[in-house]
Amino acid sequence: MTVGGGKLLAGRLALILTCLVWVAQAQRVIDADKIEIQTVQVADGLYVLVGEGGNIGVSVGSDGILLVDAQYAPLHRKIMAAIRKISQQPIRYLINTHHHTDHVEGNEAMAKAGAVIIAHENLRERLSAGDPSPGNPARATPPAPKQALPVLTYSDSITLHFNGEEIYVYHPPPAHTDGDSVVYFRRANVIHVGDLPSSIRYPRIDTGNGSVDGMIAAADHILQIANQDTKIIPGHIGTAISVKDLQEQRDMFVVVRDRILSGIRAGKTMEQIIASKPTAEFDERRKGRLAPDGFVRLLYQTMIRR
Ligand SMILES: [Zn+2]
Structure with a gap:
């Protein structure tokens, strides 16, 4: 040879x-048998389905059903049963907030159920090529089947006029991933933010294509378009949080980023920075799977990639 x-x-x-x-x-x-789908109404005609994976937003009305994210494929039957308890209207649209499996694995089944999938153009590329996720191999995903891919993609923003709503979908510069969408239901004053800073947990960032500064900028932008009454649907933990919660999470991000940055500039190693406990005063209130040390490691790895 x-x-x-x-x-x-x-x-x-x-x-x-x-x-x-x-x-x-x-x-x-x-294990779909062990997971129950909870349905929570957040506004008139607007619901959140909680199961395993990213919270699903559901708009129901005379035009049909529009979904934000689709969770895991094995949960499809249960998700459909939960939707059918709210409405018998046809499934029309599915908007993906980003390409991570826990938000999009149900895409193919939802497309077969009639959904036209809408997403940012980078998300379509990542789904069709597969994502080896070098920064976090546990998040690697194979190339998605054709039917799971978005049919409609956009680059900056797109507005849907559906169920009497003006649904403004826009793409912030790279934040949680480089294909994030924020979904703003203007009339209901509800924003589904996917995995941008929202839940009171230490948020993950895709170390391959996300950005710490982008997470902060995305939070700043959401705070600009929101008002005191806006309900924010986070990707995980809880169904609706307030603008105050989002502000707190954004401020935490800034403090921790700046501490890590000064550690890097002082020539400290990642382990030394982690040992300096830059998140200490925030730890008590943060729930979720990502521990403080893991969060600092994630931020450090994302920051030194630049
Ligand atoms: Zn995610």
Whole structure:
């Protein structure tokens, strides 16, 4: 065998191994039998479905049903049953807030149920190519089937006039990922923000394509368009938070980022920065799976990537 042939074989083997890793990691165990879907009304004709994975926003009315995110594929049957308890109207649209599996794995089934999928153009690229997620291999996903891909993509913003609502969907510069969408129901004064800073937990950032400064900028922008009465649907933990909660989370981000930055500038290693406990005064109120040390590591890795 020639050297070139060997390289080709090695390349193919690497590709096969990558695909195997994708498949293994994509098969996260979701025991649909053990998960109940809770339905919470947040405004007239607007609901949140909580199951496992990202909170689903549901707009119901005479035009049909519009969804924001679709959670995990094995939960589809239960999600549909929960929707059918609210409305018998046809499923018309599904907007994806970003490409992570816990928000989009149900896409294919929702498309088959009639949904036209709408998302930012970068999300479509990431879903169709698959995401090896080098910063966090546990989040790697294989290329999605064609029916799971958005049919309508946009670059800056798109507005849907549906169920008497003006649904303004816009893309902030890279924040949680580089394909985030914020979904603003103007009449109801409700904003579904996906995994941008919102829930009172330490938020994750996609270390491959997200940005710490972007998370802060996205929070600032949401705070600009929101008012004191705006309800914010977070991607996880809780169904609606207030503008005050979002402000607190944004302020926490700024403090922790600045501390990590001064550690980096002083020549400290990641372990030294983690040991300096830059999140200390915020830890007590933050719930969720990401521990303080993990959050600092994530921010550090995202910041040094620049
Ligand atoms: Zn996410």
